[in-house]
Amino acid sequence: MKVLVVGAGISGATVANLASRTARVEVIDSRGTVGGNCYDYRDVNGIMVHRYGSHILHTSDGEVWGFLSRFASFNTYMHRVMAMVEGMEVPIPFNFNSIRKVFPETLAERIESKLLSSGRYGDRIPIMEFLSQDDEDLRFLAEYIYEHIFRHYTEKQWGTEPSNVDGAVTARVPVRLSCDDRYFQDRYQGIPVNGYTDMIRRMLSAPGIELRLNTPFSSVGDVGRYDHIFYTGPVDELMGYRFGPLPYRSLRFEFEEYDMEHYQDNAVVNYPDNYDFTRIHEFKYYLRDRSERTVICKEYPEEFAPGSNERYYPVPSETSGELYAKYRRAAEDEYPNLRLLGRLGDYRYYDMDEAVARAMEVWRSASAGDRKPQAGMMWS
Numbered sequence: 001m002k003v004l005v006v007g008a009g010i011s012g013a014t015v016a017n018l019a020s021r022t023a024r025v026e027v028i029d030s031r032g033t034v035g036g037n038c039y040d041y042r043d044v045n046g047i048m049v050h051r052y053g054s055h056i057l058h059t060s061d062g063e064v065w066g067f068l069s070r071f072a073s074f075n076t077y078m079h080r081v082m083a084m085v086e087g088m089e090v091p092i093p094f095n096f097n098s099i100r101k102v103f104p105e106t107l108a109e110r111i112e113s114k115l116l117s118s119g120r121y122g123d124r125i126p127i128m129e130f131l132s133q134d135d136e137d138l139r140f141l142a143e144y145i146y147e148h149i150f151r152h153y154t155e156k157q158w159g160t161e162p163s164n165v166d167g168a169v170t171a172r173v174p175v176r177l178s179c180d181d182r183y184f185q186d187r188y189q190g191i192p193v194n195g196y197t198d199m200i201r202r203m204l205s206a207p208g209i210e211l212r213l214n215t216p217f218s219s220v221g222d223v224g225r226y227d228h229i230f231y232t233g234p235v236d237e238l239m240g241y242r243f244g245p246l247p248y249r250s251l252r253f254e255f256e257e258y259d260m261e262h263y264q265d266n267a268v269v270n271y272p273d274n275y276d277f278t279r280i281h282e283f284k285y286y287l288r289d290r291s292e293r294t295v296i297c298k299e300y301p302e303e304f305a306p307g308s309n310e311r312y313y314p315v316p317s318e319t320s321g322e323l324y325a326k327y328r329r330a331a332e333d334e335y336p337n338l339r340l341l342g343r344l345g346d347y348r349y350y351d352m353d354e355a356v357a358r359a360m361e362v363w364r365s366a367s368a369g370d371r372k373p374q375a376g377m378m379w380s
Contacts, residue, residue: 002225004028006217007232009036010196010352011342013203014067014359015230020208022367023227027204028215034204036232037310038196038352045257045291047283048195052310053253053299054268054281055196058184059353065188068356072199074190077286079183081279083270085148092183092270093124094145095176102144111137115177124174128162145175153272157301158249158315166316186353191286228366229335230359232342234311235327239334243326246347247315248304253297263296276300314347339366 001023005016008029016027033039037052056079059065068074082089090098096115100108114137119125127150133139146162150173154162158169182189192199204211217238223229231238236246254277267285271277277298284294304311314320324347331338341362343350350358 001227002026004220004223004226004229005232006229007036007342007345008034008200008204008211008213009232009342009355010038010200011345011350011355011359012036012230012232013200014356015341015363016209017203017206018360018363019228019230019367020206023208025209026226027209027211028217028220029213030216030233032214033197034211034213035197035200037312038200040195040197042195043295045289045293045295047289047291047293047295048287049255049283049295050196050281050286050297051253053251053297054283054286055352056184056189056191056286057352058186058189059351060186060188061353061357062188063360064353064356067360068199071202072192072194074188075193075287076189077191078189079268080181080266081183081268081270082266083149083272084274085272089265089269091181092149093174093176094149095181096179097181099141107137111141114138115141119177121177122180123177125177127173127175130175142175149173149272151272153270153278156276156278159301159303169316193287223335223337226337229338230362230366231331231335231338231340232345234344235324235331235340235347237306239327239330242330243323245306246323246327247317247320248311249313249315250302250304250309251312252300252302252309254300255295255297258294258296259292260294261292263294311344313349314343316349320347 003019003023003025005012005025005027008027012027016025019025038055039052040048040050043049056077057068057074081092083092085102088101090101096112099111103111114135127146130142131146133142151162154165158165217233234246262284263282264280268279268281270279277300279299281297281299282294284291302309328340331340339362340346341358342355346358
């Protein structure tokens, strides 16, 4: 069996590695590096830099964790995010520790008591749902979080008012009724000790895999010679934008170096209200790299423009969902041996573990000769 995988990111590497057990696999990527947006590298200071923003593997899926652990050793890093709120660094998602940080003690205690009376310890309440409060104190809290944490950050991230953002997106911004400051609460969390690029390169080094970089799909020629094509790129580009472009948001990363041990007190600090960037990453924290210098990255959201920047986030809406479905049908009609997957192929926001699980699902379906599994909703 001959298999072509388009894209050497984590989705493509997963399906390629699985397919290599029973097939001859060719992997191509238009970039000159493996890893997709997970690409990282050690700089001259010995710091592992995440070129396209911070990536933290987190999952409660034992199969995914076990699979990736074959190609990398992970540290025990648990991600925490702070937000600069009224000049203070406050834990995000907003939780009881955040409340105690920004409010006087008596008010914080009263709010915490009311929260526990209205919900269970550990509950996660989406911010837009949390705004519908009858109690005066809880309504004050909801409006404070909305104004200082959610509103302006969302406007920068999505380029529009929060009311115009799909509810599936806003549901990912909760108020957490606990003291758990971890950004993720999955059972398994960590960073590959040798980096994501090394992990993905190992995935692609399996016998039976031929890797060709700087190779776009358009250069392949006769695609009919492959039993299966797994395509992780943008489907609108694949189909020549015949129905118009799918909407995406992009990011611009500006890197800076400093002669100091640390620039900030945490790996990621969000700036909801201030500046044009949304957050600052400091990479030394992830693998506890030792260096007299440090590297930071300021992250600026922007509109996606073909040929000028990269696609990062699909923009979920009823209209974009219908357009994607139209493209998907057209692609599968034109390429009967093609299956779409990954953030771009499925036009869906995936965390890394979700991308791996999806690639596993697609390969199992293909190898069993099943009907092509459809992608889920655009946002989980």
